Amino acid sequence: LDCKVLMGPSGYKDNPYPVFLSSASEKIDLAIVLGGDGTILAAARQLAPESIPILAVNVGGHLGFLTEPFELFKDTQQVWDRLRSDRYAMLQRMMLEARVCEGDRCSPQSSSDRFYCLNEMCIKPASIDRMPTAILELEVDGEVVDQYQGDGLLVATPTGSTCYTASANGPIIHPGMDAIAVTPICPLSLSSRPIVIPPGSVVDIWPLGDYELNTKLWTDSSLATSIWPGQWISVKMAHCMARFIVLRENYSFYQTLREKLQWAGTRIHFDNNHRVN
Amino acid sequence: LDCKVLMGPSGYKDNPYPVFLSSASEKIDLAIVLGGDGTILAAARQLAPESIPILAVNVGGHLGFLTEPFELFKDTQQVWDRLRSDRYAMLQRMMLEARVCEGDRCSPQSSSDRFYCLNEMCIKPASIDRMPTAILELEVDGEVVDQYQGDGLLVATPTGSTCYTASANGPIIHPGMDAIAVTPICPLSLSSRPIVIPPGSVVDIWPLGDYELNTKLWTDSSLATSIWPGQWISVKMAHCMARFIVLRENYSFYQTLREKLQWAGTRIHFDNNHRVN
């Protein structure tokens, strides 16, 4: 196999991707990422904007929503053969991009680079000696939807809907769809509900009343940036998609739900005797 | 104005539409429906398959999610002028269609006409002297997703997501999207969750263990048909869409959420002083 290989560490403290990208003289054809879901998410955030497909291998990860099982890689030769002869499926998943904005709402100045996420953007305060309440004004497509008080706000993709969003009682969305789920985290208001909105929506979130400057933007639970007074976060569907190579046969979202989320509809299973087939 | 007008009663006990449709010698251009949401839903189920647009006027209805406010019709002449000169918006909303199937799953026999709904298909038992527990096997695109035990199962459009689905703790979905929400009603299992699936999905629901033949299909809370042993319900996106004429300026889904659902994010409202514009 005539190919150049770059290797580097992975994990939540490591970010080898900028070096890879700058040191590669040609377009990178494939990234093989070994790790748990956190590692894969980091790879997707860095590699999706460069259109580099990812082959994700579950090593030491607990849940492995996004990864191929390690067993598939025992026969390395077979994996290479399948990759070279295009015998694999390519899973494309929508991502979100966020920018920090400031100034005039109608012609905002972008005061940051773009941040990407595959699971969710989270706007949430952080402090080591307080438990600050976030006050967040939510605007969708230029219309103020509501103000939320609570632990924070999640703007998630369908892929991310089974993660933090599900924990915050948000909707589980089939990852084959393009949609954005906005879910408040522990809202003070009893009537706050998650909403699912079209993928073309622009979601602007303004932190208010944050006199101690605790509010931050998190991408897939990883710190992206602080948000200063007068700034807001603008989130929309990313122009790029995460692309995963799937070697498993019979990949099914519903099977993943049952196995990874211990989704168990009934405590007693009934036979479907009527089913002819 | 040179037009023929047919008039008839409305309400949950009346169904004037088959007579209208059979007695009209030409295509019907417009149905003006006066009533509450229940009346409008019935009109949509009957008229959408015939591609007849609806001008829905809130008369005596409580919530009026789908209706134009009655005040707009006080100046009748202006309404006619706007209709004749095409000065209105047309809101299109996806619907669902259901059939009762039986026999071999791979080549099912349809044992019923098509049933339509604008809000939701509901599979739920009914009895006057018992509270039967439904046991329902859910299949999406030919794959068994789960069995649910509980009060029943809702298969809803985004339009219906603010109705029974919201009461059953299902997701609120922007009606501008095409999507299907499957929500269990009071499931026994603690881990059951609503799911949002692509509009192209085929949802098959099998009632099991119903020895007293109580299970029924309801369209927008209106009885459609009983389901016999060996039969199942197959739901998919309808080929037709409900079309509503909108005369209001500034129609907004988020405003409807706040006003009709008493959506109230914060108990204390903060000023957004940072907003330049």
Next chain:
Amino acid sequence: LDCKVLMGPSGYKDNPYPVFLSSASEKIDLAIVLGGDGTILAAARQLAPESIPILAVNVGGHLGFLTEPFELFKDTQQVWDRLRSDRYAMLQRMMLEARVCEGDRCSPQSSSDRFYCLNEMCIKPASIDRMPTAILELEVDGEVVDQYQGDGLLVATPTGSTCYTASANGPIIHPGMDAIAVTPICPLSLSSRPIVIPPGSVVDIWPLGDYELNTKLWTDSSLATSIWPGQWISVKMAHCMARFIVLRENYSFYQTLREKLQWAGTRIHFDNNHRVN
């Protein structure tokens, strides 16, 4: 063993208890009830007011929250020996009683016998061809708390909190407590929440707007009575308690939660290495 034994059928269609109670010349010392939870609940409703303890044996029941496992009864002689020598625990569980009232609120006339339940009182409409929305005014200790619109209202004991109440997203309460849980079933209002109130509370529920007379009182999911216009249901803690003979060693509510409700806190189990003991 010198004892008189009365035997009769059980199940949701059978009620042998009035005959037992009227034909017994002396106080009944013990009822041995074989069945599932539904059978045991029916026995408790009939026998608790007579202070008759129940030995409940799980036969054919699915979940068996209240029953002793059938295996314990294989050695019948040992069971008799334990019963005669008082080697068993007695579990006492609070019940609720309800009456239908009418007339003047301050001096209501009781227009029914007392109805008892071990799990929950449920006020809910029933119809075979409609899905009626209940409108229920809730009064606690003479104060109007709220009006609920939706599928109905549950007034549950801690014992019942793991049943229909849990399905309706109500609180799970330790059965060793005396408390009353009021839980709306699929409320239209987004801000409705279940509440846990003191065992001494008097809960009055008025069905409103029920023009078709569908609303009924259900005790442990079993039909008790219809509620006519002008009548209301008054629920309070019963004067009697259900008494169950427990032969199992190490009975634990938390174990029941994990096993019967498939309660599973974590998907990955961590070792507690720090635990010295």
Next chain:
Amino acid sequence: LDCKVLMGPSGYKDNPYPVFLSSASEKIDLAIVLGGDGTILAAARQLAPESIPILAVNVGGHLGFLTEPFELFKDTQQVWDRLRSDRYAMLQRMMLEARVCEGDRCSPQSSSDRFYCLNEMCIKPASIDRMPTAILELEVDGEVVDQYQGDGLLVATPTGSTCYTASANGPIIHPGMDAIAVTPICPLSLSSRPIVIPPGSVVDIWPLGDYELNTKLWTDSSLATSIWPGQWISVKMAHCMARFIVLRENYSFYQTLREKLQWAGTRIHFDNNHRVN
């Protein structure tokens, strides 16, 4: 009025109470606390163990669950007269106490003072640059109930049940009851549920897998202490109660629910015409 008055600042950054307590030569008869709920909670934590009753006045507070309205204090003379002539109600509310333990579970060494709370004990990690997932083993009365993964765990009094616990979808409990609510904050597991347990329960919580030592104990959202590896938190009902002087007539928990929590059962209000009285 012959009395000594000590005055000091209040607020979340101030703690004037130790100075007050040590400088008072006699038992303090009354603390008049002006502020919002946070200020009142801090006062209760410090003063309840000394059996000092609190007269709480809502000054600048938003919600004021625990406070008397400021208007009542405009006529100061009348307030003094009522206090001196015992014309007020005394509201007693259960509190929780927590200790940090280590060593042998059966004879744990207490490695901290007692911490008190009126609303809730919260075990939750804090970090300024990460969003750590807590893994917490919950033991009640010496029995392991479950492990939770998520944002943290709340152990609340009925008073606290309308605060953070309600935001985390926990049960609302009448403050006249003695009970403990254990509520997971955004648990990963779909089947985790809040539980209400008897006031005599001992709740032990072990942080596991916290390799960065982020986990902390918070009392009423205020930092109490860090939790080191091998340590756990033991929570039980406090020996002391918070005592509030109530000057309002017609205090009602249900009214508070409706007004402070914007509890709104129905969107349309029906008249109860049947009510004679």
